[in-house]
Amino acid sequence: MGVDLGDLIPRQKTGLDELSGKTFAVDAYNALYQFLAIIRGPTGAPLMDRQGRVTSHLSGLLYRTTNLAERGIRLVYVFDGIPPTLKETEIKRRRAVKEEAIIKYEAAVTRGEVAEAKRFAQATASLKDIMIDDAHKLLDYLGVPYVQAPSEGEAQAAYMTSRGDVWAAVSQDYDSLLFGAIRLVRNLAITGKRKLPMREAYVQVDPEMVELEKTLDALELTREQLIDLGILIGTDFNPDGFKGIGPKTALKLLRENRSIEQIASKNPEFKTPPNLQRIRQIFLKPEVTAHYSLRWTEPQAENLVRFLCGDRDFSEERVRTSVERMKRAPVTSQGKQTLESFFSNG
Numbered sequence: 001m002g003v004d005l006g007d008l009i010p011r012q013k014t015g016l017d018e019l020s021g022k023t024f025a026v027d028a029y030n031a032l033y034q035f036l037a038i039i040r041g042p043t044g045a046p047l048m049d050r051q052g053r054v055t056s057h058l059s060g061l062l063y064r065t066t067n068l069a070e071r072g073i074r075l076v077y078v079f080d081g082i083p084p085t086l087k088e089t090e091i092k093r094r095r096a097v098k099e100e101a102i103i104k105y106e107a108a109v110t111r112g113e114v115a116e117a118k119r120f121a122q123a124t125a126s127l128k129d130i131m132i133d134d135a136h137k138l139l140d141y142l143g144v145p146y147v148q149a150p151s152e153g154e155a156q157a158a159y160m161t162s163r164g165d166v167w168a169a170v171s172q173d174y175d176s177l178l179f180g181a182i183r184l185v186r187n188l189a190i191t192g193k194r195k196l197p198m199r200e201a202y203v204q205v206d207p208e209m210v211e212l213e214k215t216l217d218a219l220e221l222t223r224e225q226l227i228d229l230g231i232l233i234g235t236d237f238n239p240d241g242f243k244g245i246g247p248k249t250a251l252k253l254l255r256e257n258r259s260i261e262q263i264a265s266k267n268p269e270f271k272t273p274p275n276l277q278r279i280r281q282i283f284l285k286p287e288v289t290a291h292y293s294l295r296w297t298e299p300q301a302e303n304l305v306r307f308l309c310g311d312r313d314f315s316e317e318r319v320r321t322s323v324e325r326m327k328r329a330p331v332t333s334q335g336k337q338t339l340e341s342f343f344s345n346g
Contacts, residue, residue: 016068031170036127037122242270
């Protein structure tokens with residue numbers, strides 16, 4: 001779900017040229033779900049190999065990573081670990097939404113109503129363990145590093161920005177800011193014309209940059225208060241938020257009262273969640289690891305072809321072309337453009 005801060009956060013449109021020469025920590029699950037939702041066939045079914053294994057996520061991962069590398073944009077993917085126990089309610093909600101969407105999608109397919117089936121298809125996306133393993137294998141063969149987070153991938157990516165190991169975190173969700181990401185880039189994985197969910201309409205999607213410091217200044221909040229703002233609206237750890245309180249009302253209340261406790265002291269009907277301190281600590285002191293290596297290496301062409309073409313029925317010509325494009329990928333580093341800089345520590 002992610003915290004609903006879109007109407008409040010100052011965002012700046014940017015372009016791929018402006019992002020060239022920089023390194024980004026990508027919320028891998030977020031990106032893979034995007035690929036699974038968007039890369040689909042005429043009836044809304046995901047791409048599959050001859051054995052019925054879904055390959056939409058691999059297609060997106062290969063071609064998007066290659067396209068961005070060719071523009072001088074270096075990625076490291078960060079995978080989720082074990083979620084906090086407080087996320088269980090949100091996980092169950094998401095599972096229920098998917099199950100309902102699957103039923104509606106299959107019913108539409110049975111009736112031959114292709115347009116309706118496509119509308120429900122995007123909400124059916126689900127990541128399985130084998131799909132994560134395949135993503136790891138693809139990245140290994142492509143020479144792109146990935147980090148296994150102990151818990152939330154967004155928290156780990158935010159931590160990597162605070163260490164200066166990456167320039168920005170990449171995710172569609174604003175939770176990255178609550179976790180302390182110095183910069184957040186949205187829409188990097190889905191730049192271009194995209195179909196609107198549940199509608200036969202398309203929009204141009206451009207990358208957006210959000211800076212934590214500018215956000216706090218614009219909202220007139222501290223990071224701790226930004227976390228309280230998220231809790232008031234609803235986060236993955238208290239998805240219902242506070243009934244009757246939307247983003248603008250929550251911001252007004254915090255500016256006037258400075259904390260959830262102060263709001264509650266002036267409003268007897270206002271009930272603070274029993275896990276308030278635990279939710280705050282998830283964002284302020286998330287479980288992350290400092291033990292990771294960011295090293296880009298040359299693609300293992302034959303292993304990649306054997307995996308994607310031999311095992312997953314990809315076009316060998318397209319895969320080999322991607323490998324060659326990856327090998328030629330330029331990265332601008334401190335004003336000097338070198339090929340070697342791409343295949344070295346970030």
